[in-house]
Amino acid sequence: MKSIKLRGVCAAVSGALLFGFGANAMADSTVDIVNALVSKGVLTEEEGNLLTKGREGEKLGQEKAMKSAGKIKISDVVDSATLYGDIRARYEFRNGEDTASNGEDRSRGRYKLTLGVKTEAGDFYSDLALSMGKNGRSDNATFGAAADGSNGSNTKEAVYVKRAMLGWKATDWLKIEAGRVANPLYTTSMVWDADLTFEGLVEKVDFKTGSINWFGNFAQSQYRGDRQDFYNIDTSSERKTNTVLAFQGGAKFDITDTVSAKAAVTYTTYTSDNGTGTGAFVPGLGTGTGVAGTWGTNVTSTNDIRTIEIPAELGFKLANNMKLNVFGDYVVNLDGDDRFDAAVAAATAGTARNTIRAAGNDDKAWLVGVGLEQKQDKNPKKGDWSAKLWYQDVGVYALDPNAVDSDFMDSKVNLKGVVFKGEYLVRDNVFLNLAAGHATRKNDRLAATGAGDINLNLDSYNLYQLDVTYKF
Incomplete structure (x- = not known):
């Protein structure tokens, strides 16, 4: 039974x-x-x-x-591999005017894709990322931007290598990276557009003494081509190369239980100084009007740029997981006088030369801002939010015009203005962002010089962006 x-x-x-x-x-x-x-x-x-x-x-x-469901197995010699990426859809509106009230409005839908994989194998690691956007300062593609300008062609976008980096953890405090590497510097978008990468070697130092975390970032980035020398009986010539050398040292530490600080000093120099004669950077004049008004000649030249940058911030922990952040950045071009003198000498017309000389040397840039955020955890969580507001002022000879932010201020120098950015997490991996900015020309004698999206000699500039990003 x-x-x-x-x-x-x-x-x-x-x-x-x-x-x-x-x-x-x-x-x-x-x-x-x-x-x-x-x-x-x-x-x-x-x-x-x-x-x-x-x-x-x-x-x-x-x-x-x-x-193990979220892990990728590549080979037995690789310890781990992580797939990551994001998809972003954006609507933006840009507006610019010159001194004659000529205006240009530009509204467009845009999208962005980034897909990457990071691996680790003992002391070595790698980062390979693909993205759209062939220009260094933008990963965006524009809706309806057919390659041949026709309607309805629905042209497919190309995908490019954004990062291809091999890293080595030499010691507990030293990492060495080579290839196309994410910008290692603690900096701001006033100086370096966030989409830019460095190509060459990067060394990262990070160690702690007492309550202070010390860090150092050093970069040797090949900015333009390899050097080639040619010799024969009749002629000799060379292809100029350009390397950016950056040396940064800084620290972050707690002042009290609720107040923290971070600051650094960065020395950056460009090895190519071909700024003699007509090869020098020459800003345009502020009197130019109309489409493609006078921006100047050789606006991408990097002659006589040797800067000291000092970024810093203070963080204050508040109630309810909130944090207040006060931040700033200051840059001075140590070779600003030489860059100014070269621009005067290279100006092709006497009137332009006199105007550039009268405008004087403006070789400094600075930024100051405040941020407020609420975060539930170290990792992003639904309901987290943040907001930043800052003002920046960029002199025409202070920075490399090839590197400044392509959104604010339209890839140009000699502009000053205010920027607001806000973010809200709809889900743990879905980010809703709103950004707005307004700028005006700083020195009215000179143009807002650079290669931006608005084809005017800008006297004022506005930008509004709304986007949603899905990360995985």
């Missing part, structure tokens, strides 16, 4: 176990049923263990499988 009862119980429990294969919750309930039968004396402890043993092994297998 007991054998018949046991067989019936086993059949009922086994049926529940089989049904539980499709749902962990049901399977856990089955184990509870078996435990209840043991406690009431219907089953012995040995019989109960026999019934639940198989289910416990399967449950551990399922948990192990779930833990």
Whole structure:
């Protein structure tokens, strides 16, 4: 009689176990049923263990499988690989005017895709990322921007290599990276557009003494081509190269339990100084009007740029997981006088030369801002938000016009203005962003010089952006 009862119980429990294969919750309930039968004396402890043993092994297998579900296996020599990326859709409106009230409005929908994989293998690691946008300062593609200018062609976008980096953890405090590397510098978008990468070698130092975290970032980035020398009996020539050398040292530390600080000093120099004669950077004049008004000649020249940059911030922890951040950045071009003199000498017309000389040397740039954020955890969480407001002022000879932010202020120098950026997390991985900015020309004698999206000699500039980003 007991054998018949046991067989019936086993059949009922086994049926529940089989049904539980499709749902962990049901399977856990089955184990509870078996435990209840043991406690009431219907089953012995040995019989109960026999019934639940198989289910416990399967449950551990399922948990192990779930833990490894998000990992990518490449080869046995690679310890781990992580796939990451984001997709962004954006609407933006840009507006510019010159001194004659000529205006240009530009509204467009845009999208961006980034897809990458990071790997680790012992002391070595890598980062390979693909993105759209062939220009260094933008990963965006514009809706309806057909390659041949026709309607309805639905041209596919090209995908480019954004990063291709190999890294080595030489010691606990030193990392060395080579290839196309993410910008290692602690800086702001006033100086370096966030989409720009460095190509060459990067060394990162990070160590702690007492309560101070010290860091150093050093970069040797090939900015323009390889050097080529040609020799023969009749002629000799060379292809100029240009390398950016950056040396940064800084620290971050807690002043009190609720106040923290971070600051750095960065020295940057460009090895190519071909700023003699007509090859020098020459800003345009502020009197130019109309489409493609006078921006100047050789506006991408990097002659006589040797800067000291000092970025810094103070953080204040507030109630309810809120934090107030006050930040700033200051840059001075140590060779600003030489850049100014070269521009005067290279100006092709006497009137332009006199105007540039009268405008004087403006070789400084600065930024100051405030931010407020609420974060529930170190990782992004639904409901987190942040907002930043800052003012920046960029002299015409202070910075490399090839590197400044392409959004604010339209890839140009000799502009000053205010920027607001806000972010809200709709989900843990879905970010809603709003940005707005307004700028005016700083020195009215000279143009707002650079290669931007608004084809005017800008006297004023506005930009509004609304986008949603899905990260994975």
